[in-house]
Amino acid sequence: MNFLKTTIIGGLVFLVPVVVLVVVIGEAAGIMSVIAEPMADLLPVDSIGGVALANVIALAILVLVCFLAGLVARTKRAQEIANTAESMLLQRIPGYTMIKGITSAFSPEQTAGLKPVLVSLERAQRVGVEVERVGADRVAVYFPGSPNAWSGIVQIVGTEQVEPLDVPLMSVMEHAEQLGKGAHELLTTAQHSA
Numbered sequence: 001m002n003f004l005k006t007t008i009i010g011g012l013v014f015l016v017p018v019v020v021l022v023v024v025i026g027e028a029a030g031i032m033s034v035i036a037e038p039m040a041d042l043l044p045v046d047s048i049g050g051v052a053l054a055n056v057i058a059l060a061i062l063v064l065v066c067f068l069a070g071l072v073a074r075t076k077r078a079q080e081i082a083n084t085a086e087s088m089l090l091q092r093i094p095g096y097t098m099i100k101g102i103t104s105a106f107s108p109e110q111t112a113g114l115k116p117v118l119v120s121l122e123r124a125q126r127v128g129v130e131v132e133r134v135g136a137d138r139v140a141v142y143f144p145g146s147p148n149a150w151s152g153i154v155q156i157v158g159t160e161q162v163e164p165l166d167v168p169l170m171s172v173m174e175h176a177e178q179l180g181k182g183a184h185e186l187l188t189t190a191q192h193s194a
Contacts (some may be wrong), residue, residue, distance in 0.1 A: 032058035032065075116165040117141060117174045118187070119157055127172055127186065132161060144176035152176070 035056035043053060072078050115130040119141055128141040131154065139162050145152040150173075165172070167189055175186050 028062055028065075029058060034062045036061060112127040114142075115168055116169055117165050118163045118165050119143075120161045120163070121157075127165070127175055127183075129133075129169065129172060130164075144173055146176045146179050149176040 019040070033054060037054045039057050040052070040054035049061070061177055062145045073082065117128050117130045117139075119126050119128050126143055128143040130138040131142050134156055136142050137159050138156050139159055140154060140156055141162065142154050165186075167186060171186055171189075
C-alpha cells in the first residue's frame with residue numbers, strides 16, 4: 001500500500017510541472033499563430049516544406065520571444081524579481097524545486113567550482129563532488145544518490161579524506177545513475193589523467 005501511495009505521489013510530482021509547461025507552450029503557440037496569420041497572408045508563399053507558413057512564422061516568433069526573455073533574464077534586476085517570485089510563489093508548486101534543481105545543475109554557472117572527488121570513509125570510499133571548502137581543514141561534499149544522481153546527500157569531511165578525481169563532472173553523475181556500474185573505468189581514467 002505504501003509503495004502504491006508513494007508511486008502515485010511521485011508520478012503526480014513529475015506530471016504537474018510537465019503539464020503546466022505543455023499548457024503554457026500551447027497557449028503561447030496559439031497567441032503567436034494569431035499574430036503570424038496576418039503576416040503570412042502578406043507573403044506570396046503559403047507553405048515551406050509542407051508546413052503552413054503561419055506556423056513557421058509563429059514558431060520563429062516564439063523562439064525570438066524566448067531568446068529576448070533570456071537576455072532580459074540575465075540582467076541583475078530581472079534576477080532579483082525572479083528570486084522574489086520564486087521564493088514567494090514558485091517553490092510552493094509541487095515538483096518545481098526538483099525540476100529547477102535538475103535543469104540548473106546542467107548550467108555552467110551552477111557547475112563552476114564543482115570538482116569530482118574520491119572520499120575515504122573508514123573502510124570504504126565514495127565518489128562525490130566537492131562543493132566548497134569549509135575553513136582550512138574541511139570540505140562540503142555532495143554524494144549523488146543512486147539511481148537519481150540529483151537527490152543525494154551532503155557531508156562535511158576532513159580535507160585529508162578527499163582525493164581529487166580528474167574526470168568530468170557528468171561522469172560522476174552517470175556513475176551514480178548506473179548504480180555504480182563502470183567504477184573501475186571511472187577510477188582508472190582518473191588515475192591515468194593525474
